[in-house]
Amino acid sequence: MIANELKKRALELLADGTVKRVLGWQKGEFEHDWSPALFETAEEMKGFVYGKYAGANLSKYCLKLNKEEGKTLVMLKPCDTYSFNQLLHEHRLNRENFYIIGVGCKGMEDQNGLLMKCTCCKGKVFELSDEVIDDEESRQPMPEVDRFEQVAKLEQMTHQERFEFWRNELSRCIRCNACRNVCPACTCVKCVFDNPGSGIASKANVTDFEENMFHIIRAYHVAGRCTDCGECSRVCPQNIPLHLLNRKFIKDMNELYGEYQAGEGAEERTPMTSYTLEDVEPGIVHERGNE
Amino acid sequence: MMRKFAANKVEDIIKAIPMPVYAPIEENGMVQYDRFEEGAKLNLDTCKTEKSPKDLLFPQWEDMMHFRMEGKTISITEQERCSQDYVLFGARACDLKAFEVLDRVFLVDPVDTYYAARRAHGIVVALACGEPEDTCFCGVFGIDPANPTADVVMWKVGEEYYAEAQTKRGEELMANWETQEADAAALEPVKAEIGKKLAEKPFANLNLEGLDGDHMMEMFRSAQWKKLSMACLGCGSCTFVCPTCQCYDIRDYDSGKDIQRYRCWDSCMYSDFTLMAHGTNRPTQVERYRQRFMHKLCYYPANNEGLYSCVGCGRCVRKCPMNLNIVKVIKALGEEKK
Ligand code: SF4
Ligand code: SF4
Ligand code: SF4
Ligand code: SF4
Numbered sequence: 001m002i003a004n005e006l007k008k009r010a011l012e013l014l015a016d017g018t019v020k021r022v023l024g025w026q027k028g029e030f031e032h033d034w035s036p037a038l039f040e041t042a043e044e045m046k047g048f049v050y051g052k053y054a055g056a057n058l059s060k061y062c063l064k065l066n067k068e069e070g071k072t073l074v075m076l077k078p079c080d081t082y083s084f085n086q087l088l089h090e091h092r093l094n095r096e097n098f099y100i101i102g103v104g105c106k107g108m109e110d111q112n113g114l115l116m117k118c119t120c121c122k123g124k125v126f127e128l129s130d131e132v133i134d135d136e137e138s139r140q141p142m143p144e145v146d147r148f149e150q151v152a153k154l155e156q157m158t159h160q161e162r163f164e165f166w167r168n169e170l171s172r173c174i175r176c177n178a179c180r181n182v183c184p185a186c187t188c189v190k191c192v193f194d195n196p197g198s199g200i201a202s203k204a205n206v207t208d209f210e211e212n213m214f215h216i217i218r219a220y221h222v223a224g225r226c227t228d229c230g231e232c233s234r235v236c237p238q239n240i241p242l243h244l245l246n247r248k249f250i251k252d253m254n255e256l257y258g259e260y261q262a263g264e265g266a267e268e269r270t271p272m273t274s275y276t277l278e279d280v281e282p283g284i285v286h287e288r289g290n291e
Numbered sequence: 292m293m294r295k296f297a298a299n300k301v302e303d304i305i306k307a308i309p310m311p312v313y314a315p316i317e318e319n320g321m322v323q324y325d326r327f328e329e330g331a332k333l334n335l336d337t338c339k340t341e342k343s344p345k346d347l348l349f350p351q352w353e354d355m356m357h358f359r360m361e362g363k364t365i366s367i368t369e370q371e372r373c374s375q376d377y378v379l380f381g382a383r384a385c386d387l388k389a390f391e392v393l394d395r396v397f398l399v400d401p402v403d404t405y406y407a408a409r410r411a412h413g414i415v416v417a418l419a420c421g422e423p424e425d426t427c428f429c430g431v432f433g434i435d436p437a438n439p440t441a442d443v444v445m446w447k448v449g450e451e452y453y454a455e456a457q458t459k460r461g462e463e464l465m466a467n468w469e470t471q472e473a474d475a476a477a478l479e480p481v482k483a484e485i486g487k488k489l490a491e492k493p494f495a496n497l498n499l500e501g502l503d504g505d506h507m508m509e510m511f512r513s514a515q516w517k518k519l520s521m522a523c524l525g526c527g528s529c530t531f532v533c534p535t536c537q538c539y540d541i542r543d544y545d546s547g548k549d550i551q552r553y554r555c556w557d558s559c560m561y562s563d564f565t566l567m568a569h570g571t572n573r574p575t576q577v578e579r580y581r582q583r584f585m586h587k588l589c590y591y592p593a594n595n596e597g598l599y600s601c602v603g604c605g606r607c608v609r610k611c612p613m614n615l616n617i618v619k620v621i622k623a624l625g626e627e628k629k
Binding site: 028029030033034035036037038056061172174175176177178181182190194195196199234235236237238239 | 319320321341342351425493518522524525526527528532545558561562566608612613615
């Protein structure tokens with residue numbers, strides 16, 4: 001079993017001093033409510049678990065651990081490695097501070113079944129790792145689906161319909177910022193929305209329209225860096241389909257600049273941060289708009 | 292006096308109430324307190340709404356006043372206070388106990404007049420919890436979901452609702468409801484069943500021993516906070532869905548010509564919470580996390596004759612994206628005591 005092997009290997013690496021701590025998952029109060037957790041001793045490792053409820057992407061926690069002394073062992077599922085890799089591209093993490101075990105994944109669940117992110121899995125390739133612990137079953141790809149299907153539907157709507165769709169979805173937002181805080185692409189040391197000196201800092205805004213703008217601004221800010229890890233939608237307590245905003249940007253980039261997957265490979269430049277003569281002109285906005 | 296009516300008549304009763312009614316409404320698969328309007332999907336069977344009815348008394352954001360500069364004069368327009376009676380329909384025992392917790396914050400000197408007006412104009416119709424959820428642990432705090440305190444209390448008995456006015460306002464409200472006389476004795480088995488169900492829930496036997504105002508420093512200094520808070524995102528969802536969380540911020544929105552002063556919920560889980568000129572006194576998420584639970588289980592009871600400011604509604608258990616919650620805190624700190 002992957003979980004047993006993982007635990008055994010983690011204990012070895014702790015014991016021989018290769019790593020100082022292990023970032024993994026622990027059980028909760030119910031069957032399904034696992035949490036990310038840090039283990040520093042063999043005793044603590046007794047609480048370590050891995051399995052179908054290990055959906056949380058641990059990459060974001062690495063930002064904090066990057067400053068700790070000694071190496072951290074971090075367990076990354078295939079999709080999580082994209083987030084980690086993207087953070088490396090952005091020089092937010094030092095590779096040498098981490099020992100990465102790529103862990104085989106058979107699709108993650110919560111109490112409502114398969115996670116949305118796993119319904120459009122990027123595949124079972126690890127972008128980076130020091131070693132991989134998996135098994136035959138976890139190497140099987142998840143069923144193929146078109147992750148842009150819903151975006152395409154939104155594109156078919158009129159401006160007014162689309163506006164209403166988003167106004168309605170975003171009207172539920174309570175501005176807890178869980179989506180931002182969990183996002184591995186949101187790594188500003190101080191988010192502009194948390195800065196009282198910025199003039200737009202707001203826990204809740206004066207109008208709900210301004211509130212809606214938060215999400216659009218955030219989507220712009222992570223465009224080209226969002227790996228589509230699906231954490232924002234997973235954590236939203238109000239079930240807002242935030243991934244659709246990000247996927248719209250990804251789809252547009254794919255169409256206008258060529259297929260691109262953030263967090264893949266070693267290339268640090270993104271379509272948004274590089275210029276080529278073939279780049280579309282700003283006027284494309286008018287050409288592509290539909291009524 | 293106990294009255295009863297057929298369960299399928301409940302919408303008619305709500306529609307006949309001659310003032311705004313706020314009730315649990317289902318939309319997009321989520322049940323939230325909202326204004327009942329023709330066509331809305333009433334859901335009285337779900338015991339735990341996503342957010343609590345706290346919003347009715349203390350909305351997530353509200354206008355307080357406007358300032359406008361014209362030449363050299365500044366005009367100030369104050370927001371009007373709530374002046375119309377309304378009904379909160381279907382509220383549960385835990386959420387109503389939470390109103391008591393809020394009252395002790397907003398209604399003491401200096402009284403918060405925005406809150407006070409809303410509180411005074413609200414008529415509360417409570418509903419006993421026929422189906423407590425796995426995350427419910429109100430009983431741990433001495434709350435009885437079978438006997439809420441309100442102007443009118445309702446119980447579902449088979450395909451009927453039993454209803455009883457507990458205050459004069461409740462009697463007035465019920466005066467024009469179409470009901471029949473009922474025998475209160477029929478409620479006893481229903482109440483007993485609720486108690487039995489709650490006692491079988493996973494958190495029914497949480498032990499609060501050693502967690503109170505008298506153990507402040509031991510709780511504060513516990514070595515466990517670091518581990519407990521490790522996965523916390525600082526998102527504040529737990530504070531926003533919590534019926535007793537009461538912190539707010541007052542901000543000015545400056546459009547250049549005028550200023551809108553508004554109040555919005557704040558959260559001790561946020562990095563800029565009570566930020567002062569000297570910086571912040573809770574520099575990391577460990578201290579922020581500790582603050583939330585110390586407030587619920589220690590500071591508040593220390594200042595309010597032992598009353599906890601957690602009512603065991605279990606919303607933070609259900610909502611935390613990282614599955615951290617007050618139950619884990621109670622277990623971990625309680626364990627230390629043994
Ligand atoms: S998206 Fe794929 S790799 Fe990621 S958790 Fe889901 S199934 Fe596993
Ligand atoms: S997680 Fe959901 S509710 Fe919270 S700020 Fe993001 S969209 Fe809004
Ligand atoms: S702390 Fe959690 S369980 Fe307690 S009242 Fe608040 S949301 Fe409910
Ligand atoms: S405890 Fe959970 S819900 Fe509360 S701030 Fe932390 S991550 Fe968010």
